[in-house]
Amino acid sequence: MKNIKLIIEYNGKNYRGWQKQPTENSVQEVIEEGIKKITQKEVKLNGSGRTDSGVHALGQVATFYTDANIEGYKFKNALNSILPSDIVIKESEEIDISFHARYHAKAKTYKYIIYNNNTRSAIHRDFSYHVPYELDIDKLTISANRLIGTYDFTSFTSKKNSKKNKVRTIHDIDIVIKGKLIEIRYTGNGFLYNMVRIMTGTLVDIARGKIKEDILDIIKAKDRDRAGITAAAQGLYLEKVYYKDNWKNI
Protein backbone atom coordinates (compact mmCIF):
# COMPACT_ATOMS: atom_id res chain seq x y z
CA MET A 1 0.00 0.00 0.00
CA LYS A 2 1.32 3.47 -0.91
CA ASN A 3 0.29 6.94 0.23
CA ILE A 4 0.22 9.45 -2.66
CA LYS A 5 0.28 13.20 -2.06
CA LEU A 6 -1.15 15.59 -4.64
CA ILE A 7 -0.81 19.38 -4.92
CA ILE A 8 -3.86 20.67 -6.75
CA GLU A 9 -4.86 23.91 -8.50
CA TYR A 10 -8.52 24.46 -9.36
CA ASN A 11 -10.88 27.09 -10.63
CA GLY A 12 -13.80 26.83 -8.21
CA LYS A 13 -16.36 28.48 -10.46
CA ASN A 14 -18.13 25.33 -11.63
CA TYR A 15 -17.92 23.38 -8.37
CA ARG A 16 -19.86 23.31 -5.13
CA GLY A 17 -16.58 23.40 -3.28
CA TRP A 18 -13.90 20.82 -2.52
CA GLN A 19 -15.89 18.39 -0.38
CA LYS A 20 -17.77 15.48 -1.96
CA GLN A 21 -21.53 15.77 -1.64
CA PRO A 22 -24.28 13.33 -2.57
CA THR A 23 -25.88 15.37 -5.37
CA GLU A 24 -23.46 18.20 -6.11
CA ASN A 25 -20.41 18.57 -8.33
CA SER A 26 -17.27 18.71 -6.18
CA VAL A 27 -13.55 18.92 -6.91
CA GLN A 28 -12.85 15.95 -4.64
CA GLU A 29 -15.27 13.70 -6.51
CA VAL A 30 -13.92 14.63 -9.95
CA ILE A 31 -10.35 13.81 -8.89
CA GLU A 32 -11.43 10.57 -7.18
CA GLU A 33 -13.13 9.53 -10.43
CA GLY A 34 -9.89 10.32 -12.30
CA ILE A 35 -7.80 8.19 -9.92
CA LYS A 36 -10.31 5.36 -10.24
CA LYS A 37 -9.86 5.39 -14.02
CA ILE A 38 -6.11 4.99 -13.56
CA THR A 39 -6.00 2.48 -10.70
CA GLN A 40 -9.27 0.65 -11.47
CA LYS A 41 -10.25 0.94 -7.81
CA GLU A 42 -12.39 3.19 -5.64
CA VAL A 43 -10.31 5.68 -3.64
CA LYS A 44 -10.94 8.30 -1.02
CA LEU A 45 -9.03 11.57 -1.21
CA ASN A 46 -8.18 13.26 2.10
CA GLY A 47 -7.85 17.00 1.56
CA SER A 48 -6.13 19.55 3.82
CA GLY A 49 -9.55 21.13 4.37
CA ARG A 50 -12.73 22.16 2.63
CA THR A 51 -13.08 25.11 0.31
CA ASP A 52 -16.51 26.68 -0.25
CA SER A 53 -18.49 26.78 -3.46
CA GLY A 54 -16.74 29.11 -5.94
CA VAL A 55 -13.48 29.31 -3.97
CA HIS A 56 -10.28 28.56 -5.93
CA ALA A 57 -7.09 26.76 -4.98
CA LEU A 58 -3.52 27.19 -6.13
CA GLY A 59 -2.07 24.65 -3.71
CA GLN A 60 -4.69 22.38 -2.18
CA VAL A 61 -3.05 19.25 -0.76
CA ALA A 62 -4.69 15.82 -0.66
CA THR A 63 -3.61 12.21 -0.25
CA PHE A 64 -4.96 8.80 -1.16
CA TYR A 65 -3.91 5.22 -0.57
CA THR A 66 -3.39 2.87 -3.48
CA ASP A 67 -1.85 -0.54 -4.14
CA ALA A 68 -1.53 0.21 -7.85
CA ASN A 69 1.92 -0.46 -9.25
CA ILE A 70 2.42 3.15 -10.42
CA GLU A 71 5.22 5.41 -9.22
CA GLY A 72 3.97 8.42 -7.27
CA TYR A 73 5.30 11.12 -9.59
CA LYS A 74 3.49 9.53 -12.55
CA PHE A 75 0.02 10.35 -11.20
CA LYS A 76 0.57 14.01 -12.13
CA ASN A 77 0.67 13.53 -15.90
CA ALA A 78 -1.74 10.60 -15.85
CA LEU A 79 -4.37 12.62 -13.99
CA ASN A 80 -3.79 15.84 -15.98
CA SER A 81 -4.55 13.97 -19.19
CA ILE A 82 -7.94 12.90 -17.75
CA LEU A 83 -9.07 15.85 -15.60
CA PRO A 84 -11.17 18.74 -16.92
CA SER A 85 -9.27 21.95 -17.75
CA ASP A 86 -10.37 23.68 -14.52
CA ILE A 87 -8.50 21.18 -12.29
CA VAL A 88 -4.73 20.61 -12.52
CA ILE A 89 -2.38 18.38 -10.53
CA LYS A 90 0.77 20.45 -9.96
CA GLU A 91 2.76 17.75 -8.17
CA SER A 92 2.33 14.11 -7.19
CA GLU A 93 4.65 12.01 -5.05
CA GLU A 94 4.71 9.03 -2.74
CA ILE A 95 4.91 10.13 0.88
CA ASP A 96 5.25 8.45 4.27
CA ILE A 97 2.29 6.16 4.90
CA SER A 98 1.40 8.06 8.09
CA PHE A 99 1.16 11.51 6.43
CA HIS A 100 -2.29 13.13 6.62
CA ALA A 101 -3.00 16.32 4.66
CA ARG A 102 -5.35 17.76 7.29
CA TYR A 103 -4.02 16.55 10.63
CA HIS A 104 -0.41 17.37 9.81
CA ALA A 105 -1.01 20.84 8.33
CA LYS A 106 0.85 23.44 10.43
CA ALA A 107 -0.24 26.58 8.60
CA LYS A 108 -2.07 27.79 5.50
CA THR A 109 -1.90 30.82 3.27
CA TYR A 110 -5.07 32.13 1.68
CA LYS A 111 -4.93 34.84 -0.98
CA TYR A 112 -7.85 37.20 -1.50
CA ILE A 113 -8.09 39.37 -4.65
CA ILE A 114 -10.15 42.57 -4.68
CA TYR A 115 -10.86 44.38 -7.96
CA ASN A 116 -11.13 48.01 -6.87
CA ASN A 117 -12.61 50.07 -9.69
CA ASN A 118 -15.80 52.01 -10.30
CA THR A 119 -16.82 49.62 -13.09
CA ARG A 120 -16.86 45.83 -12.79
CA SER A 121 -14.25 43.81 -14.71
CA ALA A 122 -15.00 41.62 -17.73
CA ILE A 123 -11.64 39.85 -17.39
CA HIS A 124 -11.30 39.34 -13.64
CA ARG A 125 -14.98 38.76 -12.83
CA ASP A 126 -14.73 35.09 -11.79
CA PHE A 127 -11.39 35.54 -10.03
CA SER A 128 -11.84 38.61 -7.84
CA TYR A 129 -14.33 40.52 -5.69
CA HIS A 130 -15.52 43.78 -7.19
CA VAL A 131 -15.37 46.72 -4.75
CA PRO A 132 -16.55 49.93 -6.47
CA TYR A 133 -15.82 52.23 -3.51
CA GLU A 134 -12.76 54.34 -2.95
CA LEU A 135 -10.57 52.61 -0.37
CA ASP A 136 -8.13 54.12 2.10
CA ILE A 137 -5.19 51.74 1.70
CA ASP A 138 -3.44 53.09 4.81
CA LYS A 139 -6.46 52.24 6.93
CA LEU A 140 -6.68 48.82 5.27
CA THR A 141 -3.02 48.10 6.02
CA ILE A 142 -3.09 49.33 9.62
CA SER A 143 -6.24 47.32 10.42
CA ALA A 144 -4.83 44.22 8.70
CA ASN A 145 -1.68 44.42 10.81
CA ARG A 146 -3.78 44.53 13.98
CA LEU A 147 -5.31 41.15 13.09
CA ILE A 148 -1.88 39.50 13.32
CA GLY A 149 -1.59 37.56 16.58
CA THR A 150 -3.47 34.98 18.63
CA TYR A 151 -7.12 35.83 19.27
CA ASP A 152 -10.55 34.35 19.71
CA PHE A 153 -11.96 35.06 16.23
CA THR A 154 -15.66 34.51 17.09
CA SER A 155 -16.50 37.88 15.47
CA PHE A 156 -14.98 36.62 12.22
CA THR A 157 -16.79 33.37 11.67
CA SER A 158 -20.26 32.39 10.59
CA LYS A 159 -22.81 32.18 13.40
CA LYS A 160 -23.46 28.64 12.15
CA ASN A 161 -19.98 27.62 13.28
CA SER A 162 -20.47 25.36 16.29
CA LYS A 163 -16.78 24.66 16.96
CA LYS A 164 -15.94 25.39 20.57
CA ASN A 165 -12.38 26.61 20.20
CA LYS A 166 -12.32 29.74 18.10
CA VAL A 167 -8.80 30.80 19.01
CA ARG A 168 -6.49 30.97 15.99
CA THR A 169 -3.09 32.53 15.31
CA ILE A 170 -2.53 34.75 12.30
CA HIS A 171 1.19 34.81 11.50
CA ASP A 172 1.16 37.37 8.74
CA ILE A 173 -1.06 39.49 6.50
CA ASP A 174 0.61 40.85 3.37
CA ILE A 175 -1.00 43.40 1.05
CA VAL A 176 0.18 44.02 -2.52
CA ILE A 177 -1.40 46.59 -4.85
CA LYS A 178 -1.22 45.66 -8.53
CA GLY A 179 -2.98 48.41 -10.43
CA LYS A 180 -6.69 47.96 -9.69
CA LEU A 181 -6.14 44.61 -8.00
CA ILE A 182 -5.50 44.42 -4.27
CA GLU A 183 -4.02 41.10 -3.16
CA ILE A 184 -4.26 40.24 0.52
CA ARG A 185 -2.41 37.14 1.75
CA TYR A 186 -3.38 35.70 5.12
CA THR A 187 -1.08 33.14 6.73
CA GLY A 188 -2.17 31.46 9.94
CA ASN A 189 -2.19 28.19 11.85
CA GLY A 190 -5.82 27.64 10.91
CA PHE A 191 -8.90 29.53 9.81
CA LEU A 192 -12.49 29.28 11.00
CA TYR A 193 -15.43 28.83 8.64
CA ASN A 194 -15.72 31.99 6.44
CA MET A 195 -12.97 33.67 8.50
CA VAL A 196 -10.85 34.96 5.59
CA ARG A 197 -13.91 36.24 3.75
CA ILE A 198 -15.27 38.03 6.85
CA MET A 199 -11.84 39.53 7.70
CA THR A 200 -11.62 40.80 4.12
CA GLY A 201 -15.17 42.20 4.15
CA THR A 202 -14.42 43.95 7.44
CA LEU A 203 -11.14 45.42 6.16
CA VAL A 204 -13.00 46.71 3.08
CA ASP A 205 -15.77 48.19 5.24
CA ILE A 206 -13.13 49.95 7.36
CA ALA A 207 -11.17 51.16 4.31
CA ARG A 208 -14.30 52.64 2.72
CA GLY A 209 -15.33 54.34 5.98
CA LYS A 210 -18.45 52.26 6.62
CA ILE A 211 -17.06 50.72 9.82
CA LYS A 212 -15.36 53.25 12.12
CA GLU A 213 -14.70 50.93 15.06
CA ASP A 214 -11.16 49.75 15.77
CA ILE A 215 -10.74 46.20 14.49
CA LEU A 216 -9.30 45.13 17.88
CA ASP A 217 -12.58 46.16 19.52
CA ILE A 218 -14.45 44.06 16.96
CA ILE A 219 -12.26 41.07 17.90
CA LYS A 220 -12.84 41.68 21.62
CA ALA A 221 -16.63 41.89 21.17
CA LYS A 222 -16.79 38.22 20.01
CA ASP A 223 -19.89 39.18 18.05
CA ARG A 224 -20.29 38.41 14.34
CA ASP A 225 -22.65 41.38 13.94
CA ARG A 226 -19.90 43.86 14.76
CA ALA A 227 -17.70 42.70 11.87
CA GLY A 228 -18.30 43.52 8.20
CA ILE A 229 -19.79 41.61 5.30
CA THR A 230 -18.64 38.21 4.07
CA ALA A 231 -16.61 39.01 0.95
CA ALA A 232 -17.50 37.00 -2.18
CA ALA A 233 -16.22 33.44 -2.65
CA GLN A 234 -14.74 34.04 -6.11
CA GLY A 235 -12.01 36.33 -4.72
CA LEU A 236 -10.62 33.63 -2.42
CA TYR A 237 -7.74 31.22 -3.17
CA LEU A 238 -6.23 28.51 -0.95
CA GLU A 239 -2.65 29.28 -1.92
CA LYS A 240 -0.44 27.04 0.17
CA VAL A 241 -0.50 24.47 2.98
CA TYR A 242 2.58 24.17 5.21
CA TYR A 243 3.64 20.94 6.89
CA LYS A 244 6.66 22.01 8.89
CA ASP A 245 6.62 23.75 12.25
CA ASN A 246 7.70 27.17 11.11
CA TRP A 247 5.79 28.37 8.05
CA LYS A 248 8.61 30.83 7.32
CA ASN A 249 11.13 28.03 6.88
CA ILE A 250 9.28 26.30 4.10
Next chain:
Amino acid sequence: MKNIKLIIEYNGKNYRGWQKQPTENSVQEVIEEGIKKITQKEVKLNGSGRTDSGVHALGQVATFYTDANIEGYKFKNALNSILPSDIVIKESEEIDISFHARYHAKAKTYKYIIYNNNTRSAIHRDFSYHVPYELDIDKLTISANRLIGTYDFTSFTSKKNSKKNKVRTIHDIDIVIKGKLIEIRYTGNGFLYNMVRIMTGTLVDIARGKIKEDILDIIKAKDRDRAGITAAAQGLYLEKVYYKDNWKNI
Protein backbone atom coordinates in the same frame (compact mmCIF):
# COMPACT_ATOMS: atom_id res chain seq x y z
CA MET B 1 -26.45 64.52 -33.74
CA LYS B 2 -23.82 63.53 -31.17
CA ASN B 3 -20.72 61.37 -31.46
CA ILE B 4 -20.27 59.11 -28.41
CA LYS B 5 -16.92 57.49 -27.61
CA LEU B 6 -16.77 54.30 -25.54
CA ILE B 7 -13.79 52.60 -23.89
CA ILE B 8 -14.57 48.90 -23.63
CA GLU B 9 -13.20 45.91 -21.73
CA TYR B 10 -14.22 42.43 -22.82
CA ASN B 11 -13.43 38.81 -22.18
CA GLY B 12 -13.16 37.42 -25.72
CA LYS B 13 -13.74 33.79 -24.76
CA ASN B 14 -17.36 33.53 -25.84
CA TYR B 15 -17.16 35.77 -28.93
CA ARG B 16 -16.04 35.29 -32.49
CA GLY B 17 -14.07 38.51 -32.18
CA TRP B 18 -14.99 42.19 -32.22
CA GLN B 19 -16.36 42.51 -35.75
CA LYS B 20 -20.02 41.92 -36.47
CA GLN B 21 -20.68 38.86 -38.63
CA PRO B 22 -23.87 37.55 -40.16
CA THR B 23 -24.20 34.34 -38.15
CA GLU B 24 -21.64 34.64 -35.34
CA ASN B 25 -21.69 36.15 -31.89
CA SER B 26 -19.55 39.33 -31.85
CA VAL B 27 -18.75 41.95 -29.23
CA GLN B 28 -19.73 44.75 -31.62
CA GLU B 29 -23.18 43.30 -32.19
CA VAL B 30 -23.89 42.77 -28.48
CA ILE B 31 -23.00 46.40 -27.69
CA GLU B 32 -24.97 47.71 -30.69
CA GLU B 33 -28.01 45.79 -29.39
CA GLY B 34 -27.49 47.36 -25.97
CA ILE B 35 -27.33 50.89 -27.41
CA LYS B 36 -30.46 50.17 -29.44
CA LYS B 37 -32.34 49.25 -26.24
CA ILE B 38 -31.36 52.60 -24.74
CA THR B 39 -31.83 54.90 -27.76
CA GLN B 40 -34.62 52.92 -29.50
CA LYS B 41 -32.70 53.22 -32.78
CA GLU B 42 -30.34 51.10 -34.84
CA VAL B 43 -26.73 52.23 -34.48
CA LYS B 44 -23.41 51.27 -35.98
CA LEU B 45 -20.35 51.10 -33.74
CA ASN B 46 -17.01 52.05 -35.29
CA GLY B 47 -14.19 50.31 -33.44
CA SER B 48 -10.48 51.16 -33.44
CA GLY B 49 -9.87 47.83 -35.15
CA ARG B 50 -10.87 44.18 -35.13
CA THR B 51 -9.81 41.66 -32.56
CA ASP B 52 -9.79 37.95 -33.41
CA SER B 53 -11.96 35.25 -31.93
CA GLY B 54 -10.95 34.68 -28.29
CA VAL B 55 -8.83 37.84 -28.02
CA HIS B 56 -9.57 40.13 -25.05
CA ALA B 57 -9.65 43.90 -24.69
CA LEU B 58 -8.93 46.17 -21.76
CA GLY B 59 -9.27 49.40 -23.73
CA GLN B 60 -10.99 48.91 -27.07
CA VAL B 61 -12.30 52.26 -28.36
CA ALA B 62 -15.45 52.66 -30.45
CA THR B 63 -17.83 55.46 -31.40
CA PHE B 64 -21.42 55.76 -32.53
CA TYR B 65 -23.70 58.58 -33.65
CA THR B 66 -26.97 59.20 -31.87
CA ASP B 67 -29.61 61.91 -31.69
CA ALA B 68 -30.90 60.56 -28.37
CA ASN B 69 -31.22 63.21 -25.66
CA ILE B 70 -28.82 61.43 -23.30
CA GLU B 71 -25.62 62.94 -22.00
CA GLY B 72 -22.50 61.10 -23.18
CA TYR B 73 -21.20 60.04 -19.76
CA LYS B 74 -24.55 58.40 -18.94
CA PHE B 75 -24.14 55.67 -21.55
CA LYS B 76 -21.53 53.98 -19.32
CA ASN B 77 -23.90 53.03 -16.50
CA ALA B 78 -26.90 52.58 -18.79
CA LEU B 79 -25.01 50.08 -20.95
CA ASN B 80 -23.33 48.29 -18.03
CA SER B 81 -26.75 47.53 -16.56
CA ILE B 82 -27.76 45.82 -19.83
CA LEU B 83 -24.58 44.18 -21.12
CA PRO B 84 -23.54 40.61 -20.23
CA SER B 85 -20.89 40.27 -17.51
CA ASP B 86 -18.10 39.61 -20.03
CA ILE B 87 -18.40 43.08 -21.60
CA VAL B 88 -17.93 46.31 -19.62
CA ILE B 89 -18.02 49.98 -20.67
CA LYS B 90 -15.18 51.66 -18.76
CA GLU B 91 -15.83 55.18 -20.01
CA SER B 92 -18.35 56.99 -22.21
CA GLU B 93 -18.25 60.60 -23.34
CA GLU B 94 -19.40 62.88 -26.11
CA ILE B 95 -16.54 63.70 -28.46
CA ASP B 96 -15.99 65.95 -31.48
CA ILE B 97 -18.32 64.91 -34.30
CA SER B 98 -15.36 64.32 -36.64
CA PHE B 99 -13.54 61.88 -34.32
CA HIS B 100 -13.09 58.37 -35.73
CA ALA B 101 -11.75 55.57 -33.53
CA ARG B 102 -9.87 53.83 -36.33
CA TYR B 103 -8.67 56.63 -38.65
CA HIS B 104 -7.46 58.83 -35.82
CA ALA B 105 -5.64 56.14 -33.82
CA LYS B 106 -1.93 57.03 -33.61
CA ALA B 107 -0.70 54.01 -31.70
CA LYS B 108 -1.86 50.90 -29.86
CA THR B 109 -0.59 48.79 -27.02
CA TYR B 110 -1.24 45.06 -27.02
CA LYS B 111 -0.46 42.95 -23.98
CA TYR B 112 0.38 39.26 -24.32
CA ILE B 113 0.37 36.95 -21.29
CA ILE B 114 2.36 33.70 -21.28
CA TYR B 115 1.87 31.14 -18.49
CA ASN B 116 5.28 29.48 -18.27
CA ASN B 117 5.03 26.34 -16.18
CA ASN B 118 5.40 22.62 -16.75
CA THR B 119 1.73 22.04 -15.91
CA ARG B 120 -1.19 24.00 -17.43
CA SER B 121 -3.11 26.45 -15.22
CA ALA B 122 -6.67 25.93 -14.01
CA ILE B 123 -6.99 29.61 -13.07
CA HIS B 124 -5.32 31.40 -15.99
CA ARG B 125 -6.36 29.00 -18.76
CA ASP B 126 -8.67 31.36 -20.68
CA PHE B 127 -6.46 34.40 -20.12
CA SER B 128 -2.97 33.27 -21.05
CA TYR B 129 -0.98 31.03 -23.39
CA HIS B 130 0.52 27.96 -21.76
CA VAL B 131 4.21 27.43 -22.61
CA PRO B 132 5.54 24.32 -20.81
CA TYR B 133 9.17 24.73 -22.00
CA GLU B 134 12.01 26.35 -20.10
CA LEU B 135 12.56 29.83 -21.52
CA ASP B 136 15.77 31.85 -21.65
CA ILE B 137 14.46 35.26 -20.57
CA ASP B 138 17.67 37.04 -21.61
CA LYS B 139 17.29 35.74 -25.16
CA LEU B 140 13.60 36.71 -25.11
CA THR B 141 14.43 40.26 -24.00
CA ILE B 142 17.31 40.78 -26.44
CA SER B 143 15.25 39.52 -29.39
CA ALA B 144 12.23 41.60 -28.35
CA ASN B 145 14.39 44.74 -28.25
CA ARG B 146 15.58 44.04 -31.80
CA LEU B 147 11.98 44.20 -33.05
CA ILE B 148 11.72 47.84 -31.96
CA GLY B 149 11.95 50.13 -34.98
CA THR B 150 10.46 50.58 -38.45
CA TYR B 151 10.48 47.44 -40.58
CA ASP B 152 8.60 45.56 -43.25
CA PHE B 153 6.92 42.92 -41.05
CA THR B 154 5.93 40.52 -43.86
CA SER B 155 7.53 37.64 -41.92
CA PHE B 156 5.22 38.40 -38.99
CA THR B 157 1.81 38.38 -40.60
CA SER B 158 -0.51 35.70 -41.93
CA LYS B 159 0.13 34.70 -45.55
CA LYS B 160 -3.55 35.51 -46.11
CA ASN B 161 -2.81 39.21 -45.48
CA SER B 162 -3.17 40.93 -48.86
CA LYS B 163 -2.36 44.46 -47.64
CA LYS B 164 0.40 45.98 -49.78
CA ASN B 165 2.15 48.11 -47.19
CA LYS B 166 3.55 45.90 -44.46
CA VAL B 167 5.85 48.51 -42.96
CA ARG B 168 5.03 49.28 -39.34
CA THR B 169 6.84 50.99 -36.47
CA ILE B 170 7.18 49.33 -33.07
CA HIS B 171 7.84 52.03 -30.47
CA ASP B 172 8.42 49.80 -27.49
CA ILE B 173 8.32 46.24 -26.20
CA ASP B 174 8.21 45.85 -22.44
CA ILE B 175 8.57 42.52 -20.63
CA VAL B 176 7.50 41.98 -17.02
CA ILE B 177 7.89 38.68 -15.17
CA LYS B 178 5.22 38.05 -12.51
CA GLY B 179 5.96 34.64 -11.05
CA LYS B 180 4.97 32.13 -13.74
CA LEU B 181 3.32 34.79 -15.90
CA ILE B 182 5.34 36.65 -18.53
CA GLU B 183 3.65 39.85 -19.71
CA ILE B 184 4.87 41.31 -23.00
CA ARG B 185 3.54 44.74 -24.01
CA TYR B 186 3.91 45.79 -27.64
CA THR B 187 3.34 49.46 -28.52
CA GLY B 188 3.39 50.48 -32.16
CA ASN B 189 1.78 52.71 -34.75
CA GLY B 190 -0.16 49.76 -36.12
CA PHE B 191 -0.07 45.98 -36.26
CA LEU B 192 -0.64 43.63 -39.19
CA TYR B 193 -3.06 40.70 -39.04
CA ASN B 194 -1.76 38.18 -36.43
CA MET B 195 1.43 40.23 -36.01
CA VAL B 196 1.50 40.31 -32.19
CA ARG B 197 0.71 36.61 -31.96
CA ILE B 198 3.43 35.67 -34.50
CA MET B 199 6.00 37.96 -32.84
CA THR B 200 5.19 36.32 -29.50
CA GLY B 201 5.34 32.81 -30.95
CA THR B 202 8.71 33.63 -32.54
CA LEU B 203 10.11 35.10 -29.31
CA VAL B 204 8.99 31.94 -27.46
CA ASP B 205 10.57 29.71 -30.10
CA ILE B 206 13.83 31.66 -29.78
CA ALA B 207 13.72 31.62 -25.96
CA ARG B 208 13.21 27.84 -25.89
CA GLY B 209 16.00 27.28 -28.42
CA LYS B 210 13.84 25.99 -31.26
CA ILE B 211 14.69 28.95 -33.53
CA LYS B 212 18.39 29.82 -33.57
CA GLU B 213 18.28 32.48 -36.29
CA ASP B 214 18.69 36.16 -35.37
CA ILE B 215 15.27 37.82 -35.34
CA LEU B 216 16.59 40.64 -37.56
CA ASP B 217 17.41 38.03 -40.22
CA ILE B 218 13.85 36.72 -39.92
CA ILE B 219 12.55 40.26 -40.50
CA LYS B 220 14.86 40.74 -43.51
CA ALA B 221 13.73 37.45 -45.08
CA LYS B 222 10.14 38.75 -45.50
CA ASP B 223 9.04 35.14 -45.29
CA ARG B 224 6.34 33.95 -42.88
CA ASP B 225 7.84 30.47 -42.81
CA ARG B 226 11.04 31.73 -41.16
CA ALA B 227 9.15 33.10 -38.13
CA GLY B 228 7.70 31.00 -35.31
CA ILE B 229 4.23 29.78 -34.48
CA THR B 230 1.15 31.97 -34.06
CA ALA B 231 0.70 32.16 -30.28
CA ALA B 232 -2.81 31.40 -28.99
CA ALA B 233 -5.57 34.03 -29.12
CA GLN B 234 -6.51 33.76 -25.44
CA GLY B 235 -3.18 35.29 -24.32
CA LEU B 236 -3.75 38.52 -26.28
CA TYR B 237 -5.29 41.76 -24.97
CA LEU B 238 -5.87 45.05 -26.80
CA GLU B 239 -4.78 47.23 -23.89
CA LYS B 240 -4.84 50.82 -25.10
CA VAL B 241 -5.43 52.97 -28.17
CA TYR B 242 -3.64 56.33 -28.38
CA TYR B 243 -5.03 59.34 -30.22
CA LYS B 244 -2.28 61.92 -29.82
CA ASP B 245 0.90 62.12 -31.88
CA ASN B 246 3.31 60.90 -29.26
CA TRP B 247 2.13 57.78 -27.46
CA LYS B 248 4.51 58.57 -24.61
CA ASN B 249 2.73 61.83 -23.87
CA ILE B 250 -0.62 60.26 -23.24
